[in-house]
Amino acid sequence: xxxxxxxxxxxxxxxxxxxxxxxLIAAAVYKAKQKPKGEEVTVEKVEKRxxxxxxxxxGKIFPETEVKISSDVSGEIIALYVxxxxxxxxxxxxAKIRPDxxxxxxxxxxxxxxxxRSQREISSSNAQGSSAQIEQLKADRQRVLAQLDVARSTHxxxxxxxxxxxxxxSEFETSQSNLKSAESAVAGxxxxxxxxxxxxxxAKAGIQASEFGINSANARxxxxxxxxxxxxxxxxxxxxxxKLNVEKGERVVGTLQMAGTExxxxxxxxxxxxxxxxxENDILKVSLNDExxxxxxxxxxxxxxxxxxxxxxxxxxVISGSATLNTDQxxxxxxxxxxxxxxxxxxxxxGRRYPFRPGMSASVDVFTHTAEGxxxxxxxxxxxxxxxxxxTKNKKEEDEKPxxxxxxxxxxxxxxxxxxxxxxxxxxxxxREVKTGIQDNDYIEIVSGLQEGEMVVTGPYSAIARKLKGxxxxxxxxxxxxxxxxxxSGVKVEID
Numbered sequence: 001x002x003x004x005x006x007x008x009x010x011x012x013x014x015x016x017x018x019x020x021x022x023x024l025i026a027a028a029v030y031k032a033k034q035k036p037k038g039e040e041v042t043v044e045k046v047e048k049r050x051x052x053x054x055x056x057x058x059g060k061i062f063p064e065t066e067v068k069i070s071s072d073v074s075g076e077i078i079a080l081y082v083x084x085x086x087x088x089x090x091x092x093x094x095a096k097i098r099p100d101x102x103x104x105x106x107x108x109x110x111x112x113x114x115x116x117r118s119q120r121e122i123s124s125s126n127a128q129g130s131s132a133q134i135e136q137l138k139a140d141r142q143r144v145l146a147q148l149d150v151a152r153s154t155h156x157x158x159x160x161x162x163x164x165x166x167x168x169x170s171e172f173e174t175s176q177s178n179l180k181s182a183e184s185a186v187a188g189x190x191x192x193x194x195x196x197x198x199x200x201x202x203a204k205a206g207i208q209a210s211e212f213g214i215n216s217a218n219a220r221x222x223x224x225x226x227x228x229x230x231x232x233x234x235x236x237x238x239x240x241x242x243k244l245n246v247e248k249g250e251r252v253v254g255t256l257q258m259a260g261t262e263x264x265x266x267x268x269x270x271x272x273x274x275x276x277x278x279x280e281n282d283i284l285k286v287s288l289n290d291e292x293x294x295x296x297x298x299x300x301x302x303x304x305x306x307x308x309x310x311x312x313x314x315x316x317x318v319i320s321g322s323a324t325l326n327t328d329q330x331x332x333x334x335x336x337x338x339x340x341x342x343x344x345x346x347x348x349x350x351g352r353r354y355p356f357r358p359g360m361s362a363s364v365d366v367f368t369h370t371a372e373g374x375x376x377x378x379x380x381x382x383x384x385x386x387x388x389x390x391x392t393k394n395k396k397e398e399d400e401k402p403x404x405x406x407x408x409x410x411x412x413x414x415x416x417x418x419x420x421x422x423x424x425x426x427x428x429x430x431x432r433e434v435k436t437g438i439q440d441n442d443y444i445e446i447v448s449g450l451q452e453g454e455m456v457v458t459g460p461y462s463a464i465a466r467k468l469k470g471x472x473x474x475x476x477x478x479x480x481x482x483x484x485x486x487x488x489s490g491v492k493v494e495i496d
Contacts, residue, residue, distance in 0.1 A: 038427060038472075038473035038474045038475040039463050039467055039468060039472060039473065039474050039475065040460075040463075040474075040475050040476075040477045041422075041429075041457045041458075041459065041460070041463055041468075041474045041475070041476060041477065042457070042458045042459045042460070042476070042477060042478070042479045043424050043455045043456065043457055043458060043476055044376070044377060044380070044455070044456060044458045044479075045453055045454070045455055045456075046374050046375070046376055046446065046450045046451065046452055046453060046454045046455075046456060047374070047375060047452065048372065048373060048374055048375070048452060049372070049373075049375040049443055050370065050371070050372045051370070051371050051372075051373075051375060051437075051438055051439065051440050051443055051444075051445050052367045052369070052370050052440055053285070053367070053368050053369040053370075053371075053438035053439060053440060054365040054366060054367055054368065054440060054441070055278060055282040055285055055286055055365070055366040055368055056363065056364070056365050056366075057276035057277060057278050057335075057363070057364055057366070058276060058361070058362065058363040058364070059274055059275045059276030059277060059361075059362060059363075059364070060274070060275060060358075060359055060360065060361060060362065061272055061273070061274055061296065061339075061356050061357070061358065061359065061360040061361075061362050062272070062273055062274075062275055062358050062359075063239075063242065063267035063268055063269055063271065063272060063273075063358055064268065064271040064272060064273045064338060065237070065239070065267065065268040065271065066242065066265055066266070066267040066268075066358070067236055067237055067239070067265065067266045067267070068262050068265050069094070069233065069235070069236070069262070069263050069264050069265065069266060070252075070254075070255050070260040070261055070262050070263055071095075071097055071230070071233055071252045071253075071254050071255070071260065071261065071263060072227075072230040072254050072255050072260075073097055073102065073227055073230045073231055073254040074097075074251070074252060074253050074254040075097040075098045075099075075101070075231065075251065075252065075254075076097065076098045076249065076250070076251050077095055077096070077097060077098075077246060077247070077248050077249060077250050077251075077252060078096050078097070078098045078248070079095060079096040079248065080094075080095045080246070080247065080248040081093055081094055081095060082094050082095075082241050082244070082264070083241065083244060084241050084242070084243065084244040084264075085240065085241060086240070086241045087238075087239075087240055088235040088238065088239065088240075088241060088266060089235065089238045090235055090236065090237050090238050091234055091235065092234060092235045093232055093233070093234055094233045094234060094235055094263075094264065095232075095233040095246075095263065096231060096232055096233070097230075097231040097232075097233070097252070098231070099228055099231040102224065102227045102228040102231055103228060105224045105227070105228075106221070106224040106225055106227075106228050108224075109217065109220050109221035109223075109224040109225075110221060112217040112220065112221070113214065113217040113218055113221055115217075116210060116213035116214040116216075116217045117210075117214055119206075119209075119210045119213060120207060120210030120211060120213075120214060122206075122210075123206030123207040123209070123210050124207055124210075145186055145189075150182075151175075151178045151179045151181070151182035152179055152182070154175055154178065154179075155175045155176060155178070155179040158171065158175040159175075230254075233263065235266055236266070237266055237268070238266075238268075239266040239267050239268045239269070240266065240267055240268075240269050240354070241264055241265070241266060242265045242266065242267035242269070242358055243264060243265040243358075244263075244264045245261075245262055245263055245264060246261070246263045246264070267358065269353075269354040269356070269357075269358075270341070270354070271338070271341075272338075272339045272356050273306075273309065273336050273337055273338050273339060274292075274294055274306065274336070274337040274339065274362045274364055275334055275335075275336050275337075276334070276335060276337070276362075276364055277316055277332035277333065277334055277335075278332060278333050278334075278335055278366075279330065279331070279332055279333075280315070280331040280332070280333065283311070283333045283335075285368040285369070286308060286311060286335055286366055286368055287308065287311075287368070288308055288309070288310075288311065289307050289308060290307065290308045290366050290367060290368055291305070291306075291307060291366075291367045292305070292306040292307060292308060292337045292364050292365065292366050292367070293305065293364065293365045293367075294306050294337065294339060294362055294363075294364050295362065295363045295364070296356065296360055296361070296362045297360065297361040297362065297363075298356075298360055298361075299347075299355075304339055304340070304343040304344055305339075305340040305342070305343040306337040306338055306339045306340055306343075306364070307337065307338055307340070308335055308336070308337055308366060309336050309337065309338040310335065310336035311333070311335050311336075312333045312334040312335065314333075315331045315332065315333055316332050316333065316334050317329060317331060317332070335366075337364060337366075339356075344356075369438050371437055371438050371445050373437070373445050373446070373447070374445070374446045374450055374451075374452055375443040375444060375445055375446060376421060376443065376444060376446055376450070376456050376458075377442060377443055377444075377458045378439055378442065378443060378444045379458055379459060379461060379464065380421050380422075380444075380456045380457060380458050380464065381419055381420070381421055381434065381436060381444055382419070382420060382421075382464050382465055383417055383418065383419055383420070384417075384418060384420050384431075418433050419433065419434055419435070419436055420432060420433050420434065421434055421446075421449070421450065421456045421457070422456060422457040422464065422468050423450070423454055423455065423456055423457075424454075424455040424456070424457065424474065424476075427473055427474060427475075428471055428472060428473055428474065429457060429468055429470070429471075429472055429474055430470055430471070431469075431470040432449055432450060433449055434446050434447075434448065434449030434450055435447040435448045435449060457474070458479070459479070
């Protein structure tokens with residue numbers, strides 16, 4: 001009897017445990033049956049909001065006006081009067097280049113001008129002598145022409161007298177000889193006159209050549225004088241020395257020979273701009289004077305204001321008129337944003353004149369469009385492809401479709417892809433096709449398809465994208481339970 005009693009206790013305990021287990025299973029089954037059926041979702045009302053479409057980009061801060069200063073002449077820097085950060089005014093002397101070579105060249109140029117003027121004086125003197133000689137030869141020519149006329153008339157008279165036997169043969173021959181001498185004298189006078197006129201023309205040409213020589217020497221002298229003046233480097237504009245690349249004693253290459261050495265930069269730090277690169281997909285949305293929010297890494301948690309002041313017409317990867325034809329390369333366009341001084345006026349305190357420095361990193365949000373209307377969370381809108389049924393139904397037809405029909409088929413496929421939202425109706429949802437407008441980081445504009453106050457499904461993403469269909473049962477849960485937001489992508493994902 002004593003040995004059977006422990007056995008009974010063990011058997012009784014086993015029965016109790018089995019009973020408890022059966023009760024637990026029954027309770028779980030009952031609870032499961034009582035649990036409402038349907039997909040767990042979150043919902044939100046369709047409301048009117050103001051949406052600002054933005055284009056985001058990052059870049060650097062630069063002065064709106066920054067002048068690179070290089071020396072026009074080459075040589076050694078013998079004096080440097082500024083350092084980085086100094087304020088300068090237009091015309092202020094910044095540095096001096098050793099002028100010895102240019103002073104020597106200037107003296108040579110002055111000597112060349114004097115030589116050219118001396119040559120002009122010599123040519124002018126020769127011209128005057130030739131002119132006087134011409135006048136004398138012209139007088140001699142008139143005299144010998146008169147003598148020729150006398151000799152010719154005397155010979156004609158003696159010829160008649162000789163025929164009449166009045167004069168002897170010797171007298172006739174003398175008259176004939178005098179006529180020939182007079183003719184020779186005239187010919188010699190003509191030759192001398194032509195020679196003198198030729199000398200005069202040569203002297204005048206020499207004067208003209210001397211004038212050209214003087215002009216050339218004067219031009220060269222002016223150039224050398226300018227080069228000597230350019231050994232003194234002055235500020236072309238007023239501003240701040242934002243960058244200094246040289247030291248006293250260094251040699252610089254002048255821009256007259258090649259690109260030249262950049263000595264320093266003068267910038268107007270009172271007027272700053274942000275330069276950013278925008279992708280080709282967004283550049284057409286940006287317009288001049290668009291409002292911009294600017295965040296500078298040096299001022300965390302602070303937003304500054306600005307406006308788009310310039311939009312590049314060519315992509316930033318276009319170099320020397322030719323673009324890289326590699327389609328894998330990202331194509332960006334540079335836009336410039338002028339910062340509003342009123343947005344950082346409070347920073348100009350404690351002697352700080354310039355709160356921003358060239359090269360600071362900044363990110364911007366360009367507000368390209370603004371709309372006021374009905375909105376829903378971006379996650380609520382999904383795309384459903386109605387062409388899947390068409391593809392299954394017409395699979396054989398697509399295999400036999402001619403190449404000429406590809407374009408129209410592609411357009412038809414696009415028309416079959418529709419934007420929809422799931423609208424709550426009791427404990428079920430219905431599909432509503434919508435037309436969307438612009439969007440910001442959280443909400444999207446609904447142009448048509450919804451009315452204010454309707455409840456739309458806002459999550460989880462897996463339910464909206466794949467699980468829900470028209471007429472599906474739903475169960476509304478707290479927005480903070482059952483889903484979360486991926487901060488990087490802005491897409492709500494289901495939490496397991």
